[in-house]
Amino acid sequence: xxxxxxxxxxxxxxxxxxxxxxxxxxxxxxxxxxxxxxxxxxxxxxxxxxxxxxxxxxxxxxxxxxxxxxxxxxxxxxxxxxxxxxxxxxxxxxxxxxxxxxxxxxxxxxxxxxxxxxxxxxxxxxxxxxxxxxxxxxxxxxxxxxxxxxxxxxxxxxxxxxxxxxxxxxxxxxxxxxxxxxxxxxxxxxxxxxxxxxxxxxxxxxxxxxxxxxxxxxxxxxxxxxxxxxxxxxxxxxxxxxxxxxxxxxxxxxxxxxxxxxxxxxxxxxxx
Amino acid sequence: xxxxxxxxxxxxxxxxxxxxxxxxxxxxxxxxxxxxxxxxxxxxxxxxxxxxxxxxxxxxxxxxxxxxxxxxxxxxxxxxxxxxxxxxxxxxxxxxxxxxxxxxxxxxxxxxxxxxxxxxxxxxxxxxxxxxxxxxxxxxxxxxxxxxxxxxxxxxxxxxxxxxxxxxxxxxxxxxxxxxxxxxxxxxxxxxxxxxxxxxxxxxxxxxxxxxxxxxxxxxxxxxxxxxxxxxxxxxxxxxxxxxxxxxxxxxxxxxxxxxxxxxxxxxxxxx
Numbered sequence: 043x044x045x046x047x048x049x050x051x052x053x054x055x056x057x058x059x060x061x062x063x064x065x066x067x068x069x070x071x072x073x074x075x076x077x078x079x080x081x082x083x084x085x086x087x088x089x090x091x092x093x094x095x096x097x098x099x100x101x102x103x104x105x106x107x108x109x110x111x112x113x114x115x116x117x118x119x120x121x122x123x124x125x126x127x128x129x130x131x132x133x134x135x136x137x138x139x140x141x142x143x144x145x146x147x148x149x150x151x152x153x154x155x156x157x158x159x160x161x162x163x164x165x166x167x168x169x170x171x172x173x174x175x176x177x178x179x180x181x182x183x184x185x186x187x188x189x190x191x192x193x194x195x196x197x198x199x200x201x202x203x204x205x206x207x208x209x210x211x212x213x214x215x216x217x218x219x220x221x222x223x224x225x226x227x228x229x230x231x232x233x234x235x236x237x238x239x240x241x242x243x244x245x246x247x248x249x250x251x252x253x254x255x256x257x258x259x260x261x262x263x264x265x266x267x268x269x270x271x272x273x274x275x276x277x278x279x280x281x282x283x284x285x286x287x288x289x290x291x292x293x294x295x296x297x298x299x300x301x302x303x304x305x306x307x308x309x310x311x312x313x314x
Numbered sequence: 315x316x317x318x319x320x321x322x323x324x325x326x327x328x329x330x331x332x333x334x335x336x337x338x339x340x341x342x343x344x345x346x347x348x349x350x351x352x353x354x355x356x357x358x359x360x361x362x363x364x365x366x367x368x369x370x371x372x373x374x375x376x377x378x379x380x381x382x383x384x385x386x387x388x389x390x391x392x393x394x395x396x397x398x399x400x401x402x403x404x405x406x407x408x409x410x411x412x413x414x415x416x417x418x419x420x421x422x423x424x425x426x427x428x429x430x431x432x433x434x435x436x437x438x439x440x441x442x443x444x445x446x447x448x449x450x451x452x453x454x455x456x457x458x459x460x461x462x463x464x465x466x467x468x469x470x471x472x473x474x475x476x477x478x479x480x481x482x483x484x485x486x487x488x489x490x491x492x493x494x495x496x497x498x499x500x501x502x503x504x505x506x507x508x509x510x511x512x513x514x515x516x517x518x519x520x521x522x523x524x525x526x527x528x529x530x531x532x533x534x535x536x537x538x539x540x541x542x543x544x545x546x547x548x549x550x551x552x553x554x555x556x557x558x559x560x561x562x563x564x565x566x567x568x569x570x571x572x573x574x575x576x577x578x579x580x581x582x583x584x585x586x
Contacts, residue, residue: 227543230505247519247545255576256545271499273519273528276548304527 059297075103083107085221087300211239217308242269331569347375355379357493359572489580514541
């Protein structure tokens with residue numbers, strides 16, 4: 043992404059996908075979207091008409107990236123924070139995003155709502171072909187989180203994956219796909235939360251460089267699948283030297299390529 | 315490894331570490347040791363006098379590999395199957411392994427024993443600096459398992475990691491290291507079984523080639539550590555082309571190199 047207009051209000055207008063869409067974000071407040079959101083969006087790899095929910099969408103970067111690459115995607119951005127939901131609405135309304143706006147909507151709601159309270163927000167059972175999420179995590183080990191908003195966005199609770207993936211499963215169509223990006227140490231919580239909800243889990247570790255520890259993990263799963271878990275080939279962002287992205291990482295980040303699962307979404311349902 | 319003498323009894327004498335030690339194995343019966351056992355052994359990376367238990371040792375390949383590379387290691391091979399324990403004893407007694415034999419012993423016992431029954435076999439609480447294991451797994455998805463012995467060695471039960479890692483924790487010194495090799499789909503069971511027993515988990519995915527799914531996972535942990543889980547850089551066995559091992563995989567397999575953890579075994583215990 044490239045930030046174009048930091049202004050007096052402490053906002054930036056950031057260009058993604060080489061300028062194909064923009065996101066308005068608070069500067070120094072809240073969680074700022076970047077490469078994580080773009081890699082998450084690359085996991086939706088289905089042409090044709092699909093419905094997509096972006097849970098915990100923030101200012102909307104990942105959801106907009108899906109809409110930007112896939113002309114058949116209708117994307118619902120779900121965000122709890124009133125401030126960030128407002129940024130999402132303003133991002134959707136940007137003149138720069140006019141070509142995407144009719145396929146985007148925003149729901150201001152807590153992802154962890156259940157039952158009727160969840161349905162009342164518009165998050166209907168079995169209604170999305172794809173659900174994507176970049177759940178908040180606590181960055182305390184890495185750096186200080188100075189402001190309240192960032193702390194809130196990064197607040198990790200013990201059952202975060204359980205509650206988020208429970209909602210994801212409820213709103214995903216049978217055979218639909220969950221996609222998420224998270225920290226590698228969450229691997230066991232993620233698998234446990236997928237449980238019998240999402241199977242055929244495919245994980246890809248993201249390493250900044252080939253000899254470095256993984257810093258993120260990409261995870262996809264299919265609702266109701268019983269296929270076994272696999273770790274795909276790792277994704278290296280940079281080579282051993284230099285600061286430029288490697289070609290594949292750059293293609294995925296810039297919307298020129300989707301990351302395809304081995305076993306995709308299952309659209310045929312066998313009725314016995 | 316290289317097999318030297320397949321004979322009429324259906325046994326092979328296999329050379330490892332470029333001939334530094336040999337293992338007698340049944341041919342076509344039981345689980346045959348090879349690269350997995352060598353990579354497992356490479357995870358023990360501590361010079362000086364140490365005690366090592368190899369749980370589910372089979373004919374002894376991994377334990378012998380530790381003794382071969384580390385002159386300070388005293389290794390106890392633990393094997394339930396009477397047949398395989400006999401192979402382990404005969405492997406230790408080989409003339410080719412005379413330089414290692416005094417540092418090797420065999421216990422014929424079920425790894426899942428608990429309490430006094432376990433202690434009675436010689437598996438004493440808090441007595442090993444390192445515990446290594448290559449737990450049996452069911453290969454049914456990959457190929458048929460024709461004979462009873464192989465089926466037994468590959469029998470995966472739901473609580474396999476729970477029971478094996480429980481024993482590993484019991485017999486490991488405080489601050490001691492668990493090392494294991496397993497199939498990647500077991501990642502969540504392994505983390506769950508480590509629980510509060512072993513922390514500072516470091517995982518390394520093994521991929522046959524850089525663009526292939528992982529086929530094995532190397533896992534180490536430190537008893538009582540609270541450090542968070544990390545995924546280390548992946549290990550590729552082969553390059554994109556060709557059948558030769560890459561240099562690092564070859565060095566690890568042939569005992570020329572140990573695989574060092576970021577945070578090693580903790581030998582200092584603070585008494586408050």
